[in-house]
Amino acid sequence: MIFGRGRFSAAVGAFEAAVRAQDADAAERAFARLTQGVAKAADPDLRAAGPRLAALLGQVPPGPRAVVAVLIGACVERGADPLACAPAVFAVAGDAFGQAAVFCERWAEGGRGGLPGHEGEGLEEADFERIGFEPVMAWQALPQFEMACVAMLNSPRVRREVPGRQELAAAVARVAELSGEPFKCLAYALAVLDDEPLVALDRATGAGFALRASGIGDNFQLHTLLADALIGRGLVEGRAPSAEAVACCRDQPGMVPTTGSFDLVGADGEWIWNEGKPADIPVVDGVRLVVLDPPAYQRSWPAGRFFPGMTGELVYDRALTPAESAALLARAAEPVR
Numbered sequence: 001m002i003f004g005r006g007r008f009s010a011a012v013g014a015f016e017a018a019v020r021a022q023d024a025d026a027a028e029r030a031f032a033r034l035t036q037g038v039a040k041a042a043d044p045d046l047r048a049a050g051p052r053l054a055a056l057l058g059q060v061p062p063g064p065r066a067v068v069a070v071l072i073g074a075c076v077e078r079g080a081d082p083l084a085c086a087p088a089v090f091a092v093a094g095d096a097f098g099q100a101a102v103f104c105e106r107w108a109e110g111g112r113g114g115l116p117g118h119e120g121e122g123l124e125e126a127d128f129e130r131i132g133f134e135p136v137m138a139w140q141a142l143p144q145f146e147m148a149c150v151a152m153l154n155s156p157r158v159r160r161e162v163p164g165r166q167e168l169a170a171a172v173a174r175v176a177e178l179s180g181e182p183f184k185c186l187a188y189a190l191a192v193l194d195d196e197p198l199v200a201l202d203r204a205t206g207a208g209f210a211l212r213a214s215g216i217g218d219n220f221q222l223h224t225l226l227a228d229a230l231i232g233r234g235l236v237e238g239r240a241p242s243a244e245a246v247a248c249c250r251d252q253p254g255m256v257p258t259t260g261s262f263d264l265v266g267a268d269g270e271w272i273w274n275e276g277k278p279a280d281i282p283v284v285d286g287v288r289l290v291v292l293d294p295p296a297y298q299r300s301w302p303a304g305r306f307f308p309g310m311t312g313e314l315v316y317d318r319a320l321t322p323a324e325s326a327a328l329l330a331r332a333a334e335p336v337r
Contacts, residue, residue, distance in 0.1 A: 104175060
């Protein structure tokens with residue numbers, strides 16, 4: 001019999017009751033049932049469970065809190081309302097990154113050297129007393145909170161409508177600065193742009209094109225979609241990516257090999273590296289400006305989505321007038337080699 005037919009909902013109810021009653025033993029038993037049953041739970045039960053667990057999340061003790069956040073992420077991936085779940089997940093994740101910053105500072109003040117692993121490697125029992133229980137638990141839980149937040153940010157409605165992204169991004173950046181660990185998946189997810197104006201200028205011809213970007217995780221993905229939008233339409237000369245590569249960068253699973261079509265250069269003359277993200281592209285006159293140069297050398301990579309659960313779009317709007325293109329190209333520096 002499938003676990004999810006009522007039994008997962010019963011586990012959620014038992015966990016809710018135990019947490020609200022502060023019954024640690026009952027909560028531990030219900031928590032075990034939740035974690036063991038989520039993979040087999042039916043989609044309707046998961047859709048209902050997401051908001052219920054999110055409403056409870058702030059009351060869950062620090063130990064299991066991150067795992068419950070991951071369970072909420074799993075519920076969202078199986079159809080739970082992300083708008084109902086994301087605010088609570090962002091709130092506890094922001095608190096965790098704030099506590100983790102405290103952990104990093106106290107660890108450095110104690111002259112302990114390199115930070116311990118998130119699984120506990122390098123931690124001592126006395127660290128819970130020296131540094132504090134919540135900072136230690138927060139440091140250990142950061143990978144789980146990163147996973148849960150990315151599950152929320154896969155939703156364009158969350159990215160557009162749920163507040164708190166900037167505060168969470170600042171907390172993540174602070175821990176990255178203190179630890180040297182970039183938390184790249186979460187940092188990139190928090191920086192994803194939606195309905196963002198983008199202008200591409202072909203330096204060779206002076207032609208310019210207006211586009212809008214949404215849900216694009218990194219510049220590898222942007223590069224492929226940009227080549228399709230411009231070379232694929234015959235607007236710019238060069239090698240267009242395959243239809244399969246473009247589909248994988250939009251909404252299809254998997255990755256397929258592709259070859260770079262241009263060098264991407266910012267208005268400041270600096271290369272726009274494929275490893276970066278669209279939010280890094282400099283803004284000129286209210287739009288992110290990309291200058292296209294012929295590729296200095298051949299680069300190949302697996303084309304696909306940086307975030308497999310996020311749909312990427314690059315919508316072609318129009319060709320700029322010659323005057324518009326010339327004015328913007330005049331603002332663009334030659335590439336820094």
